[in-house]
Amino acid sequence: xxxxxxxxxxxxxxxxxxxxxxxxxxxxxxxxxxxxxxxxxxxxxxxxxxxxxxxxxxxxxxxxxxxxxxxxxxxxxxxxxxxxxxxxxxxxxxxxxxxxxxxxxxxxxxxxxxxxxxxxxxxxxxxxxxxxxxxxxxxxxxxxxxxxxxxxxxxxxxxxxxxxxxxxxxxxxxxxxxxxxxxxxxxxxxxxxxxxxxxxxxxxxxxxxxxxxxxxxxxxxxxxxxxxxxxxxxxxxxxxxxxxxxxxxxxxxxxxxxxxxxxxxxxxxxxxxxxxxxxxxxxxxxxxxxxxxxxxxxxxxxxxxxxxxxxxxxxxxxxxxxxxxxxxxxxxxxxxxxxxxxxxxxxxxxxxxxxxxxxxxxxxxxxxxxxxxxxxxxxxxxxxxxxxxxxxxxxxxxxxxxxxxxxxxxxxxxxxxxxxxxxxxxxxxxxxxxxxxxxxxxxxxxxxxxxxxxxxxxxxxxxxxxxxxxxxxxxxxxxxxxxxxxxxxxxxxxxxxxxxxxxxxxxxxxxxxxxxxxxxxxxxxxxxxxxxxxxxxxxxxxxxxxxxxxxxxxxxxxxxxxxxxxxxxxxxxxxx
Numbered sequence: 001x002x003x004x005x006x007x008x009x010x011x012x013x014x015x016x017x018x019x020x021x022x023x024x025x026x027x028x029x030x031x032x033x034x035x036x037x038x039x040x041x042x043x044x045x046x047x048x049x050x051x052x053x054x055x056x057x058x059x060x061x062x063x064x065x066x067x068x069x070x071x072x073x074x075x076x077x078x079x080x081x082x083x084x085x086x087x088x089x090x091x092x093x094x095x096x097x098x099x100x101x102x103x104x105x106x107x108x109x110x111x112x113x114x115x116x117x118x119x120x121x122x123x124x125x126x127x128x129x130x131x132x133x134x135x136x137x138x139x140x141x142x143x144x145x146x147x148x149x150x151x152x153x154x155x156x157x158x159x160x161x162x163x164x165x166x167x168x169x170x171x172x173x174x175x176x177x178x179x180x181x182x183x184x185x186x187x188x189x190x191x192x193x194x195x196x197x198x199x200x201x202x203x204x205x206x207x208x209x210x211x212x213x214x215x216x217x218x219x220x221x222x223x224x225x226x227x228x229x230x231x232x233x234x235x236x237x238x239x240x241x242x243x244x245x246x247x248x249x250x251x252x253x254x255x256x257x258x259x260x261x262x263x264x265x266x267x268x269x270x271x272x273x274x275x276x277x278x279x280x281x282x283x284x285x286x287x288x289x290x291x292x293x294x295x296x297x298x299x300x301x302x303x304x305x306x307x308x309x310x311x312x313x314x315x316x317x318x319x320x321x322x323x324x325x326x327x328x329x330x331x332x333x334x335x336x337x338x339x340x341x342x343x344x345x346x347x348x349x350x351x352x353x354x355x356x357x358x359x360x361x362x363x364x365x366x367x368x369x370x371x372x373x374x375x376x377x378x379x380x381x382x383x384x385x386x387x388x389x390x391x392x393x394x395x396x397x398x399x400x401x402x403x404x405x406x407x408x409x410x411x412x413x414x415x416x417x418x419x420x421x422x423x424x425x426x427x428x429x430x431x432x433x434x435x436x437x438x439x440x441x442x443x444x445x446x447x448x449x450x451x452x453x454x455x456x457x458x459x460x461x462x463x464x465x466x467x468x469x470x471x472x473x474x475x476x477x478x479x480x481x482x483x484x485x486x487x488x489x490x491x492x493x494x495x496x497x498x499x500x501x502x503x504x505x506x507x508x509x510x511x512x513x514x515x516x517x518x519x520x521x522x523x524x525x526x527x528x529x530x531x532x533x534x535x536x537x538x539x540x541x542x543x544x545x546x547x548x549x550x551x552x553x554x555x556x557x558x559x560x561x562x563x564x565x566x567x568x569x570x571x572x573x574x575x576x
Contacts, residue, residue: 017324019301022080023167025073030160032061032070037157037188043131043195047202050131050195081105086248086255096162103159108241110152113234121230127222131199132215139200140207146200150193157189171377176438255280265347270312270354283309283342283353295357300343304376305332307342312352319346379436379500380444380482380528381508382421384412384455386429387475387516404466405429408474411462415454420447424499430512434487434500441482445532446568448480452522452558453565460562478561479511480524482531503549510546511555518542522558529556538567 039057042049061070081104088101118134121127138145164181168174222230259278267286268274275290284307287294296307302324311318315338321329325344329335339356386408412431413423420443421435433451436444455478463473483504511523529539539556546553558564 017302018080022077025077026163028069028073029077033156033160034188037192040192041195043199044191047199050199054130078108082244082248086251100159100162103155105245107152107156107159109238110148112237116230116234120233121222125222125226128220132203133221135200135203136216139203153189153193161185266350268352270352279348280346282344282346294342294355296343302328302341302344305341306357308339308356309342309353310356311338311340312354376484376486378441378482379434379485379487380448380480381500381505382433382435382448382451383479383508383512384431385477385512387477407462411458412455415458416451418454419451421451441531442533445482445528448528449532449564449568452478452480452561456521456561476521477512477515478522479508480528481508481511482528507546514544518557520557520559521561524556526554526556534567
């Protein structure tokens, strides 16, 4: 068990990339931004509401573990932004990615004076700068700062929203959540800016000698000498920050010169096309630079494997896969050294290869919507197969056999559709159905179980209808499993079909095969049973070995699938 735990930890750590660290730190900073903006929005109510809100805001974000996490996220996210300026050679989304990077790099220089004036002033001198002091500074003492404040609020919010878009756009929940996210993306900054404006007007109305004496004392805002010290610290930070950006730009230039000096290499795509690029570019960067269509759903972030290529010829002189590349290749189950990720491979010499996934291109040659190439999401797969079709066809005319099989598949498809699923693939007398394309995980699992019960009922009705033509009633086997899969179009040219690929789909097919040896109509994974909300003792459990998998799996067997109807409906009523 200890060895297994260490292996899982090692696998988890191998799966962590700089982009995932950037994502986590960005989410922390965006959470702070939302908290700050909602606090600003209380200015639409009153200054007292602002004061009450800021106490909650400060109490949370100045709690020591949260403070350490927040400032660590600030430093790491900024450092990774500067690293991205150096490291990124080509941009997948030609307008939005450089816009996000430019906005992100501009935020520290715009907010540093505000941060040092408030946070460092409190740490060094014990200043108590809250909303009355800050609003007085912006609306009375230095109103020229107002446009800068509104600009940095807009820039920070847009930068964060772009980052969330890149993160969520490939997930199943995004399509359903997009209208709500758009509403929040518009309302939160709008209410925040209105709150900033309304509270500023209140401060202007309250401004008087007495009010200034109460809120603008040296204990609260500091002395002129302290302000000059904080200004010098701000200048030093800005000089250092601009210096880091300058170093990154100089390093880019030095790298480009060095690559030119090291020479050019030829990349041959296996279809007769060859491009000549500087040594040091990744294969995907070379494709983008030369407008060669290349599939890459994640945009070159090593979060998918759609940019995979197969090397033609000797591949022993190529650099070894990075930790992240090895993790992704391991996830797709390949150990072939000739298969590499184009976004990670930087060939040192001429290279010939061909793409394993051809990109979808429109008439003008640009890639179409990347979600049509592939999208990772949680789905429940249901495999159903008709038993004894060979014996059925043995003494029948071919058209009679086709008629019966079609009636069977029609009964199965009707059950799937009524339950909220989608009939996906028909293979002989079997069918794959998908659940969860537009529902939650629990709903998808319950729909699949309900579909299995309906299939049994529909096949019973079909057997009664065909009882005069059948020597034996039609029997069937069903396998149900859920998990993260890739959904998208596969095929060639005009023969494209939408389907799901992944280990959970394969396991569902294996479970359907097991119904023969386990003498039951349905085998469902325990994960689907638990997600559907069925109790532990609802169905008999059994540990089985799945062909192609190292670890055994807990499954639930159902002798008569019709009994699932009462079970699923009963659990739903109990939950209600």
